[in-house]
Amino acid sequence: MAVWSLCLLLLAGSARCEPKPSEAEAPAVEHLGDGNWTLILKGEWMLQFHAPWCPACKQIQADWEHLGQSRGELGIHVGKIDVTREPGLSGRFFVTTLPTIYHAKEGVFRKYHGARMHEDFQSFIKEKKWEAVESISGWKSPSSIIMSGMAGLFRLSVWIRQMHNYLTETLGIPAWGSYIIFAVVTLLAGLLLGLVLVLVADCICPPKRQQKYQVTEIIEREDDDSEELEKRELDAPDQESLGSGAEDERNGLSDKVSGDESAFEDDQQPSDSEIDGGLRKRIISEDC
Numbered sequence: 001m002a003v004w005s006l007c008l009l010l011l012a013g014s015a016r017c018e019p020k021p022s023e024a025e026a027p028a029v030e031h032l033g034d035g036n037w038t039l040i041l042k043g044e045w046m047l048q049f050h051a052p053w054c055p056a057c058k059q060i061q062a063d064w065e066h067l068g069q070s071r072g073e074l075g076i077h078v079g080k081i082d083v084t085r086e087p088g089l090s091g092r093f094f095v096t097t098l099p100t101i102y103h104a105k106e107g108v109f110r111k112y113h114g115a116r117m118h119e120d121f122q123s124f125i126k127e128k129k130w131e132a133v134e135s136i137s138g139w140k141s142p143s144s145i146i147m148s149g150m151a152g153l154f155r156l157s158v159w160i161r162q163m164h165n166y167l168t169e170t171l172g173i174p175a176w177g178s179y180i181i182f183a184v185v186t187l188l189a190g191l192l193l194g195l196v197l198v199l200v201a202d203c204i205c206p207p208k209r210q211q212k213y214q215v216t217e218i219i220e221r222e223d224d225d226s227e228e229l230e231k232r233e234l235d236a237p238d239q240e241s242l243g244s245g246a247e248d249e250r251n252g253l254s255d256k257v258s259g260d261e262s263a264f265e266d267d268q269q270p271s272d273s274e275i276d277g278g279l280r281k282r283i284i285s286e287d288c
Contacts, residue, residue, distance in 0.1 A: 028068030030079040033086045034151075040079065041143065045104040046112075046121065048080040049090060054098045063118040070118075074125045091154025092142045107143060109136045 032040065032047070040047060048064055050057035068078035083090040083098070093102065093109075101112035103124070110133040114120050124130060139146045160182070167178045 028071065028078065029065060030077065032079045032081050032089070034088050037081075037089055037092075040077075040104045041107040043106070044076045044125075045102075046076060046078050046125070047102040047104060049083055049093065049095045049098060049100040049102075050080055051083050051098055053084075057099045060099060060116045063116065063121065066118045067121045070122065074122065076125055087154045087158040088151040092147045092151040094140070094147070094150065103130045103133070105130070109142060110134070111136065 030039075046067065048057075048060075050061075064078070064080065067074075071078050081089050083095060093100070099116075101116070103110045103112055110130050112124065112130075113133075114124055114129070136142075138144070141147065164178050164182075167173045167181065168175055173181075
C-alpha cells in the first residue's frame with residue numbers, strides 16, 4: 001500500500017509541474033490570416049508576406065525565425081503570412097512582390113526596404129529606424145475601407161480561378177465553355193445589380209409630381225403661344241390687303257377733295273385786277 005501511495009503522490013506532483021495548455025509558450029513566429037490579422041493593430045510587429053514556392057522567401061526564413069526567437073528582447077511580435085492561403089491579406093496590403101516585409105506599430109504601417117539579415121532587422125527595431133520611413137496612411141492603409149474592398153476582390157479572383165479549374169479539370173468543360181459561363185453570369189449579375197440600384201434610388205429620392213405638373217403647364221403654354229403665332233402669321237396677308245384697300249380709299253377721298261377744291265375755286269368771284277382788265281377790253285372794242 002505504501003508503494004502505491006508513493007506512486008500516486010509522484011504522479012500528482014508531475015501533473016502539477018506540467019504547464020497547462022493555456023500557459024504554453026507562443027510560437028516564435030505567429031501565422032496570421034483573415035481571422036486574426038487584427039492582432040497587428042495593437043503593439044509592435046514585423047510582418048513577412050511569403051509563398052512556399054518563392055526562392056527569396058526561403059533564403060530569409062532562417063533569419064526570420066531567429067528574429068522571432070529574439071522578440072522578447074526586442075519587445076515586438078513577429079508574424080508571417082502565406083499569400084497562397086491568405087489572398088485577402090495580400091490584397092489588403094497590396095502585395096506585388098515577394099517577400100514583402102512590413103513594420104507595424106499601434107496600427108501604423110511602414111514598408112521595410114532594408115537588408116534582410118537578422119542583424120539588420122534588430123538594428124531597425126533597436127535604433128528605431130522605422131521612424132525615418134514614411135508611414136502608409138489614407139486610403140492605402142490596410143485598415144481602410146478601400147483596402148478592405150481590395151481584399152474582397154483578391155478573394156473573389158482566387159475563387160474564380162478555383163471555379164475555372166473545377167469546371168475544366170473536374171467536369172471536363174472546355175476552357176471556352178468556362179469563359180462563356182463566366183460571361184453570362186457576369187451579365188446577369190450586372191443586370192440584377194442595376195435593378196437593385198434603380199429601386200434603391202427610387203426609394204431614397206422619389207420623383208416629385210409637382211415638377212411634372214409644372215413641366216406640363218410650361219409645355220401647354222408654349223403650345224398655345226406657338227398656335228397664336230401661327231394665327232398671326234396666317235392673318236398677316238389679310239391685314240395687308242385690308243390695309244392696301246384702306247389706303248386706296250384714302251387716296252380716292254383725297255382726289256375727290258382736291259377736285260372739289262378746284263371746282264370751288266372756279267366758282268369763286270373774279271378779283272379786282274380781272275375786272276379792270278375786262279373793262280379795258282370793252283373800251284377798246286367800242287372805240288374801234
